[in-house]
Amino acid sequence: MELNPFKRVARLRAADPKRKPDENDRLPPGQYLTDKFPVLTHGPTQRVPKDRWRFKVFGLVEEEIAWTYDDILAMPQVEITADFHCVTRWSQLDNRWKGVSIHEVMGRIRPRPEARFVTIHGYGGYTTNLPLDELADDDVLLAHTRNGESLSAEHGGPLRLIVPKLYAWKSAKWVNGLEFMASDRPGFWESYGYHMHGDPWTEERFS
Numbered sequence: 001m002e003l004n005p006f007k008r009v010a011r012l013r014a015a016d017p018k019r020k021p022d023e024n025d026r027l028p029p030g031q032y033l034t035d036k037f038p039v040l041t042h043g044p045t046q047r048v049p050k051d052r053w054r055f056k057v058f059g060l061v062e063e064e065i066a067w068t069y070d071d072i073l074a075m076p077q078v079e080i081t082a083d084f085h086c087v088t089r090w091s092q093l094d095n096r097w098k099g100v101s102i103h104e105v106m107g108r109i110r111p112r113p114e115a116r117f118v119t120i121h122g123y124g125g126y127t128t129n130l131p132l133d134e135l136a137d138d139d140v141l142l143a144h145t146r147n148g149e150s151l152s153a154e155h156g157g158p159l160r161l162i163v164p165k166l167y168a169w170k171s172a173k174w175v176n177g178l179e180f181m182a183s184d185r186p187g188f189w190e191s192y193g194y195h196m197h198g199d200p201w202t203e204e205r206f207s
């Protein structure tokens, strides 16, 4: 049975001593290493057929867009190697993610000048918030493949966001939209007390 989000955040917060990061360590403070690829989803796994997939760009943009899965996959692909840190304390090193760089996506979008933050939307109603300049970072991508294998539905396949520099709750599974905003607004976990930003190196776990 799934814990209710209030209880879950209260439990994590209670076990949250701050530590100093070790500069030589690849593991952020308070994290442990795992070789496994745990599934961490709040609510049911979404199973959206690729031919019905839509990726919407809306909010503070000059022009709203709705791309199909094929539209997105037709954009140039990249592969990055990145670590993955869950706020529940497991970390994985050296995932090879393949997909479409957010730069390709951003190059086809015209945010209004007042847009500073983005809400990432996923099928199932999941949301998470990011500053626009961090969404547009070099290592952010819409991933469909990890370590040479297509992402399973449990891991957000056919398409998920990957934001390597922040805790993994920012890496929305079944990503289906970017909503541009002038000011920051908490997403799903952020509204239950997860940090608005979520840098694992300074342990921005809770707000």
Ligand SMILES: Nc1nc2c(c(=O)[nH]1)N[C@H]1C(S)=C(S)[C@@H](COP(=O)(O)O)O[C@H]1N2
Binding pocket: 037, 038, 039, 040, 041, 042, 043, 085, 086, 087, 122, 123, 124, 126, 154, 155, 156, 168, 169, 170, 171, 172, 173, 174
């Ligand atoms: N749509 C959606 N995306 C999500 C989540 C979720 O519940 N729904 N959980 C987040 C959390 S807390 C983590 S740690 C990672 C886990 O990804 P994984 O299940 O592929 O390991 O997905 C993130 N993205």
Ligand SMILES: [Mo]
Binding pocket: 040, 085, 086, 087, 088, 168, 169
């Ligand atoms: Mo997580």
